[in-house]
Amino acid sequence: MNRKSHHFLRLFFTGMAVVLFGCTTLMGAPSVISPDTVSAAESAHVEPTATLEPQPADDSSSGKRYTYRDMVAGFLQTGPEGGWRKANSESFKETAAELGILLKFHQSNNDYQDQKAAFRDYIDDAEINVIVLAALESTGWDNLLRDAKEAGKVVVIEDRRIDAPEDLYATYVGSDFTEEGRKAADAMCQLLDGSSKKNVVELVGNVGSSAARYRGQGFRENMGKCGITITQSETANWSAAEGEQVMRGFLNKSADIQGVFAQNDEMAIGAITAIQDAGMDPGADIKLVSVDGTYGAFKAMVDGDLNVTVECSPWLAPQVFEAALMALNGEDLPKWIPSREEVFWAEDAAGIIGSRRY
Ligand code: AHR
Numbered sequence: 001m002n003r004k005s006h007h008f009l010r011l012f013f014t015g016m017a018v019v020l021f022g023c024t025t026l027m028g029a030p031s032v033i034s035p036d037t038v039s040a041a042e043s044a045h046v047e048p049t050a051t052l053e054p055q056p057a058d059d060s061s062s063g064k065r066y067t068y069r070d071m072v073a074g075f076l077q078t079g080p081e082g083g084w085r086k087a088n089s090e091s092f093k094e095t096a097a098e099l100g101i102l103l104k105f106h107q108s109n110n111d112y113q114d115q116k117a118a119f120r121d122y123i124d125d126a127e128i129n130v131i132v133l134a135a136l137e138s139t140g141w142d143n144l145l146r147d148a149k150e151a152g153k154v155v156v157i158e159d160r161r162i163d164a165p166e167d168l169y170a171t172y173v174g175s176d177f178t179e180e181g182r183k184a185a186d187a188m189c190q191l192l193d194g195s196s197k198k199n200v201v202e203l204v205g206n207v208g209s210s211a212a213r214y215r216g217q218g219f220r221e222n223m224g225k226c227g228i229t230i231t232q233s234e235t236a237n238w239s240a241a242e243g244e245q246v247m248r249g250f251l252n253k254s255a256d257i258q259g260v261f262a263q264n265d266e267m268a269i270g271a272i273t274a275i276q277d278a279g280m281d282p283g284a285d286i287k288l289v290s291v292d293g294t295y296g297a298f299k300a301m302v303d304g305d306l307n308v309t310v311e312c313s314p315w316l317a318p319q320v321f322e323a324a325l326m327a328l329n330g331e332d333l334p335k336w337i338p339s340r341e342e343v344f345w346a347e348d349a350a351g352i353i354g355s356r357r358y
Pocket of ligand 1: 264
């Protein structure tokens with residue numbers, strides 16, 4: 001029996017096993033998957049016995065219909081940054097197990113060169129047919145994306161947008177960071193309504209990331225509605241420790257601050273400590289608005305230290321894997337699949353905190 005027919009038989013019997021034991025889940029998977037409707041698979045992930053030759057994403061010629069159990073996804077995560085990133089990683093591990101996807105996970109420890117090297121490794125890995133990227137930097141991906149496409153791999157961008165030709169990747173699943181910035185400015189305007197002065201300091205994420213760039217842009221677009229001035233702005237690289245350190249510097253330079261715009265909750269939590277150490281009351285003397293909607297932010301709002309958090313959902317894997325499967329099957333996709341997000345205020349936090357997944 002030659003390799004091809006042996007390979008076909010292995011696939012056939014694997015497929016039959018899926019039909020007999022797995023199709024209720026796969027067939028029953030909702031057509032539009034969202035974080036709260038992913039149906040749990042009846043059994044834990046079973047390693048696929050067949051190793052698929054990577055097919056060109058638009059391999060309609062063979063007539064093959066991929067299922068989640070045919071998917072081998074390489075996920076390139078940024079690195080540890082706090083509650084949001086941990087939840088984003090959990091989303092991929094949990095959803096892959098539920099759907100029966102073989103997930104290969106690379107943590108780049110916030111090292112851009114490492115993330116690009118790992119991308120190259122995934123292109124060279126014949127087992128992988130889908131690559132998911134949470135980009136540390138928004139530029140510098142074109143050659144890797146082109147090589148991945150030529151190797152027949154589907155690439156889905158998640159969380160962080162990138163600046164690259166749209167035909168080089170299947171779609172982007174994630175937030176409208178600019179809108180998050182606009183929402184933050186609108187909330188700060190409400191919080192400072194009636195204040196004679198509206199000096200706001202800004203804690204910025206890592207400077208090359210799309211989240212930092214576009215949140216800052218959106219905040220600046222709307223802050224003029226109520227006369228907010230950004231008096232100081234500096235990166236604290238998404239971290240609580242750096243947020244505290246930078247906020248101390250802001251206060252040492254001038255205590256004439258009425259608001260803090262922190263581009264994520266971690267940095268806001270660090271700023272709260274610095275404000276308290278300066279003998280001021282965070283949430284009252286100085287208003288704070290941040291982004292993410294993590295459990296830590298809800299705790300800070302319940303404690304009265306944080307006023308608003310603009311949600312940036314990390315639970316993206318269900319939408320990412322659904323889009324990847326559609327791309328594997330040559331189906332058309334929009335170039336952006338937005339995640340759903342709200343704005344949470346301190347007065348509502350106590351009633352919501354118990355239901356937060358992250
Ligand atoms: O890209 C999303 C951002 O990345 C989150 O707002 C931040 O917490 C994380 O570091």
